[in-house]
Amino acid sequence: MEYTFQWRPVMRQLPDLLEAGFMTLQVSILAMILGTVIGLALALVRMNAPWQVRWLATTWIEVARNTPALFQLFFFGFGLGAFGINLSPFVIVLSGLTFNTAGYLAENFRGGFQAIPDTQLKAARSLGMSASQSYIRIIIPQVFRIIYHPMTNQMVWVVLMSSLGMLVGFRELTGETQFFASRTFRIFEYFMVTAIIYYFIVKIILGLSKLIAWRLFRY
Amino acid sequence: MEQSTAVVFFTGFQLRDIWYLAEAAGRTLLISIISITVGSILGCVFGWMLYSSKWLGAMTLGLVLDAFRSVPLIIQLILFFNFFPIIGVPLDPFTAGTFVLTIYTAALVANVVRGGIEAVGIPMRRSSRSLGMSYWQDMRYVVWPIGLRAVFPAWVGVALGVMKDSSLVSVLGYVELLRASQILITRTQEPFIVLAVAGAFYFALSYPLSKFSARLEGKWQS
Numbered sequence: 001m002e003y004t005f006q007w008r009p010v011m012r013q014l015p016d017l018l019e020a021g022f023m024t025l026q027v028s029i030l031a032m033i034l035g036t037v038i039g040l041a042l043a044l045v046r047m048n049a050p051w052q053v054r055w056l057a058t059t060w061i062e063v064a065r066n067t068p069a070l071f072q073l074f075f076f077g078f079g080l081g082a083f084g085i086n087l088s089p090f091v092i093v094l095s096g097l098t099f100n101t102a103g104y105l106a107e108n109f110r111g112g113f114q115a116i117p118d119t120q121l122k123a124a125r126s127l128g129m130s131a132s133q134s135y136i137r138i139i140i141p142q143v144f145r146i147i148y149h150p151m152t153n154q155m156v157w158v159v160l161m162s163s164l165g166m167l168v169g170f171r172e173l174t175g176e177t178q179f180f181a182s183r184t185f186r187i188f189e190y191f192m193v194t195a196i197i198y199y200f201i202v203k204i205i206l207g208l209s210k211l212i213a214w215r216l217f218r219y
Numbered sequence: 220m221e222q223s224t225a226v227v228f229f230t231g232f233q234l235r236d237i238w239y240l241a242e243a244a245g246r247t248l249l250i251s252i253i254s255i256t257v258g259s260i261l262g263c264v265f266g267w268m269l270y271s272s273k274w275l276g277a278m279t280l281g282l283v284l285d286a287f288r289s290v291p292l293i294i295q296l297i298l299f300f301n302f303f304p305i306i307g308v309p310l311d312p313f314t315a316g317t318f319v320l321t322i323y324t325a326a327l328v329a330n331v332v333r334g335g336i337e338a339v340g341i342p343m344r345r346s347s348r349s350l351g352m353s354y355w356q357d358m359r360y361v362v363w364p365i366g367l368r369a370v371f372p373a374w375v376g377v378a379l380g381v382m383k384d385s386s387l388v389s390v391l392g393y394v395e396l397l398r399a400s401q402i403l404i405t406r407t408q409e410p411f412i413v414l415a416v417a418g419a420f421y422f423a424l425s426y427p428l429s430k431f432s433a434r435l436e437g438k439w440q441s
Binding site: 003063065066067068069070071075078082083156160161163164166167174177187188191192195198199202203 | 286290291292293294295389397400401409421422425
């Protein structure tokens, strides 16, 4: 083995990498929030709307679930570029991740809604709640409880998927690493450190999720 | 003058370009089938090891497999692609890509398999042993059929995920479906059509299987 590992240049850039890690977190959290809202809407639309709108929601969900995330990013990047819509790398990654997350979460939400017996809604309505009240106060909180674990997994997936930003020129953790790595040719060392950073980000998310679950679902 | 050179370099999207993409889709399928097959076999072994040696398994194998699930695939690919030359065995993009995808699949499948074994209740296992079955008979005739049913949809999900994630092997330079579409976009300057066709190929590979698995799941549950 003639290769000598040189970790010093990586360590010198470590603050930049950590800062890029915050960028990764930022775009992931935003995508997760938007994805949750849209996913919930898609699930509700798919269950209750007239068929034209339902078809739209179904298409969204199936395309999001059956094509690669990278393809979706390219679509928002280059595909929309064909119509003269040029998005910034941040918006490309955000919209791609949101599109993907919304599709996956919509399926989770649907499963959650199906798991809640009809009687819950009927009971809420018979107590005088309006339809929207009974959804917001009775049904949806229970759904969130059911899909809490899948949502945590989805959050982890979003963080991992955001690494694709590198390929559309977004300087999140992976993009930043690629930038430094190609400047110094210490590719292995840089990506090793980044891998460790990702590992810790994922562990922190899982730990936080457990903590929140313990606070929320004590009863 | 500028116009004419432009015409030479960029030619529009043609019918035979679909054939080019279809060939690339074949390569996507090839790399996926190899990694999913080998990765699933490895994953079954790993999953069984995780289940049967709880403490030791979790401390060693579990940690390694967990790392493969907690680091973006793209970084794993770049790391291994650059690691093999360091230890003196440079691999071509296809081999390196298949290698990483296989381990990645194994890491995901191991978790699924462990869940499958756990899904078969302890009383069931004990009763099969007390009927005189050996450990492996119990595994083969009791755990396998019941566990498989419990986790088959999850396994299909993993397999389809790997098929879609194989698009990342393009960063190593292996010309699979998505990379081919990038090449075509450079030539035709028609990103929308090319991407739509490439997306349609992915959809055609993934959608039928996911529907089939969902139907099977519904049938098994009823």
